[in-house]
Amino acid sequence: MSSVRVRFAPSPTGPFHIGGARSALFNWLFARHCGGAFIVRIEDTDLERSTRESEENILAALRWLGMDWDEGVQVGGPDGPYRQTERLDIYRQYVERLLLDGRAYRCYCTEEELAAEREALLKKGEMPRYLGRCRNLSPEDCFRLEKDGRRPVIRFRVPEGEVINVRDLVRGDVSFECGGIGDFIILKSDMIPTYNFAVVVDDHLMSISHVIRAEEHLPNTPRQILLYNALGWSLPEFAHVSLILGKDRSKMSKRHGATSVEQYQEKGYLPEALDNFLALLGWSPGGEEEIFTLEELKQQFTLERVAKSPAVFDLDKLNWLDGHYIRQSPLERVTDLAVPFLEKAGFIATPLSRGKYEWLKMVVDSVREYLNCLEEITVHASIYFMDGVEIEGKEAEEVLAGEQVPAVLSAIQKKVASREELTNPEVKLLLKEVGKELGVKGKQIFMPLRVALTGSTHGPDLNQIMVILGKDKVSDRLARMLGKIAGQV
């Protein structure tokens, strides 16, 4: 009886918003924390905008983020179907019941009439709402209007003078006066229920114990409570989580950059980083730890620790978290995830041979510490794949201008030529020898070499660059640079 059952009920009308992902995550974490059930229901009553493609994206994204569901679309369950457009006959039964009880009525008002009413109310400084023009239509009136070709909507008769109190687990008690609500539509003229109605019927029929959703639904809640009452159903617990804001503190939207889960996936963010980040937006475990696995989040998540105030989406922190996970994940995994980006950049072609894969692991290992997301790997890894070396910037030019440079580079070139293969200890030794023989110090040999090999004064460990590049490429780049310098003189 007291078992926890929560749901995530997205409307498949576009890209899966990051805020939706957080709502899903909170629901999922709560369910898993309590040993309850997590249900996924599709709210596709907006026929215009809902698409199957969007639904599939959302579901795939949930899975990618590591969430599974016990009942719902794709997995089935005892309270199905889980797509609202497949439950139309269910809703109609309850509409019928409300109609019979006199709790709902047919309304034939046209859009123009409604707009005029709205306008007038707004002018008077009142909350725009339906005033109930069709409240007391006789059956004869209805018949006549339908003869004229008017299709009715069904409105819920909102009781007058009542105050509806919403008990919210994160916000406390919030009350609304019925006077400000107005008879709202529960069944559209095309016989499709509205959100407010379908959500109540489904949550009840699916025995949802806790409705955890975004704060934007808070003003809808009194309407839903009215419906629960009229249908004689007991209320679930409500928990309204505050919104995720953009940098300018308005609701996160496209102009704030990437807002969909898919976009982050495409940039090569790791799902555990996104989970970790999203969990910390509006929830905090109280301790001083910031890094959490899904497993740890499951153990620690409670509704009591959900914050009331809205949270700004902080890309810097996501980047830090993702960078952390990229650095600390097993090298093979990061390599596998990086392959598509490298391939897209034209650096590699799949399938990879065993040897090439092993080599690629070294590449990834040498640059992973620079990354905020895998997409960025191409700019750092390009030094291993580019054909000719391009000198980047003044600083690099200056390094090459040093008078010891030709001697140093050709000495290295000779040593390299004399080796079978470049290994890390050998490279180290080789450079040491060059320094000793020519009497030049570390920086004076490392920097020119770095620039000759990569074109830049910055980059990964130089020994490692030599090893990864290998004897042939090192020789080639050295020769070219030597030629270039000679040509300039």
Add this chain to the structure above:
RNA sequence: GGCCCUAUCGUCUAGUGGUAAGGACAUCACCCUCUCAAGGUGGAGACAUGGGUUCGAAUCCCGUUAGGGCUACCA
């Protein structure tokens, strides 16, 4: 306009009447180092405002201000 929500460092947050207001990201300095990054150490940085309540308020109450949400035959 009306209804509703919110208010601690730039950002995410801890705090639930008595704290030097703690942590993390970002930022700055230093260390490490051929460089950059990573890592380590340290610094700077906040209770929106005005009234109450109280011996004592970031914490409780009211107003103001600011931000946000909702105001559809969208969810």
